[in-house]
Amino acid sequence: MRLPPAIVHNTEEILREILRFTGPADSTLSRYFRDHPRLGSRERGAIAEGIYGILRNKSVYTSFSESGNGPTMRRMTLLGLAGAVGADALGGLTDEETAWLDHTMQIDRNLLPASMRSNLPQWLFDKLVAREGEEGALVMAAALNEPAPLDLRVNVIKGTREDVMAALATAPILSEPTPFSPVGLRVLKKPALQNLPLFKDGLIEVQDEGSQLLAQIVGAKRGEMVVDFCAGAGGKTLALGAAMRNTGRLYAFDISEKRLAKLKPRLARSGLSNVHPVQIAHENDAKIKRLAGKIDRVLVDAPCSGLGTLRRNPDVKWRQTPIGVAELNVKQTSILSGAARMVKTGGRLVYATCSLLDEENEDIVTAFLATHEDFVLVPMKDVLAEQKVDLEMDDYLKLTPHQHQTDGFFAAVLERKK
Numbered sequence: 001m002r003l004p005p006a007i008v009h010n011t012e013e014i015l016r017e018i019l020r021f022t023g024p025a026d027s028t029l030s031r032y033f034r035d036h037p038r039l040g041s042r043e044r045g046a047i048a049e050g051i052y053g054i055l056r057n058k059s060v061y062t063s064f065s066e067s068g069n070g071p072t073m074r075r076m077t078l079l080g081l082a083g084a085v086g087a088d089a090l091g092g093l094t095d096e097e098t099a100w101l102d103h104t105m106q107i108d109r110n111l112l113p114a115s116m117r118s119n120l121p122q123w124l125f126d127k128l129v130a131r132e133g134e135e136g137a138l139v140m141a142a143a144l145n146e147p148a149p150l151d152l153r154v155n156v157i158k159g160t161r162e163d164v165m166a167a168l169a170t171a172p173i174l175s176e177p178t179p180f181s182p183v184g185l186r187v188l189k190k191p192a193l194q195n196l197p198l199f200k201d202g203l204i205e206v207q208d209e210g211s212q213l214l215a216q217i218v219g220a221k222r223g224e225m226v227v228d229f230c231a232g233a234g235g236k237t238l239a240l241g242a243a244m245r246n247t248g249r250l251y252a253f254d255i256s257e258k259r260l261a262k263l264k265p266r267l268a269r270s271g272l273s274n275v276h277p278v279q280i281a282h283e284n285d286a287k288i289k290r291l292a293g294k295i296d297r298v299l300v301d302a303p304c305s306g307l308g309t310l311r312r313n314p315d316v317k318w319r320q321t322p323i324g325v326a327e328l329n330v331k332q333t334s335i336l337s338g339a340a341r342m343v344k345t346g347g348r349l350v351y352a353t354c355s356l357l358d359e360e361n362e363d364i365v366t367a368f369l370a371t372h373e374d375f376v377l378v379p380m381k382d383v384l385a386e387q388k389v390d391l392e393m394d395d396y397l398k399l400t401p402h403q404h405q406t407d408g409f410f411a412a413v414l415e416r417k418k
């Protein structure tokens, strides 16, 4: 059945707003759907997928849209929607538009310039080419421009991965164990999970496998004192609390009251009682000083460009800038130093980002080690062996969608000398 012609109009309207890049695309979409309650779930799905498709393919679609007649924004919209639901499912197109769409969708993208084909902003493509070579950058970009699979983390204080897999199958939702995380499941389609008893009872949380691995390499154990320094809405906090088997003390710090508030209902579902959310003013807050030298493990999941999460947030590449990255570098350096003070001798500090850029990753760690002689790097291959995670790495954890089917993540483990 064809979608009503109004869907093209709705999508174009949202696209105009999203392409101003004044806020995250998912917030704009949610707001639009709230303001247009008559849109059914099929229509919403088509619009959202169409918009995300345009954001993923913006360079190529912009170039294609410059051919043909009429407003280019409408042609961008048609390309996005046709990519999402197929050209045949679109209602209200003129014969000229249908012919244009048929022709355009058959253009061989390999004939386009590499940077356009990457669908990355030029500054980012140049950076990746300098490090990975053109072919490498294109492979990386292609994987970043695909939608992500749906991964779940099993809350091991409430059930085993096998139990959850079996319970999902009765829903019926097919899943398989994630290749690297011992507590992950990859769901084969993308069903709504919010109403499942498994979700309401806190047996599962949606979490990318890479994110699960970050929590795993912290190596938090029963009875330890642990700090999740940039806890946000607590994705990693919940994984750490479960790894500690709901014992010890886990502080969830963040400067954002709003994000910490989102942790509360997740905590209630999880059954964890070892977590203490604390809002801090900044990385040198007096609350941190009180814990100086007392903590076994500190995770710094630093604010970053988010360029490793383009599969989920394709607008980020168009909103981020080199100046923005440089500003983040200052923050990352300062947060890592602030958090380091809490680590006790023999304790561990884990620096992590969801960025693919060296300047947010190893460069921050190298600079930290140069000014903190009491810390040493624990090679990631040793950490992964300790955790029995079957992944080949050298000094750092570097996950990428094209190699590991996870979002892009970086992590380094630093130990305070005894």
Ligand SMILES: C[S@@+](CC[C@H](N)C(=O)[O-])C[C@H]1O[C@@H](n2cnc3c(N)ncnc32)[C@H](O)[C@@H]1O
Pocket (backbone or CB within 6 Å): 229, 230, 231, 232, 233, 234, 235, 236, 237, 253, 254, 255, 256, 259, 280, 282, 283, 301, 302, 303, 304, 335
């Ligand atoms: C990458 S996000 C954390 C995501 C979270 N760990 C998770 O797994 O869901 C980074 C977080 O750092 C927080 N943040 C920014 N500046 C901070 C600071 N100076 N001290 C502590 N947290 C900070 C942000 O509010 C944001 O929630």
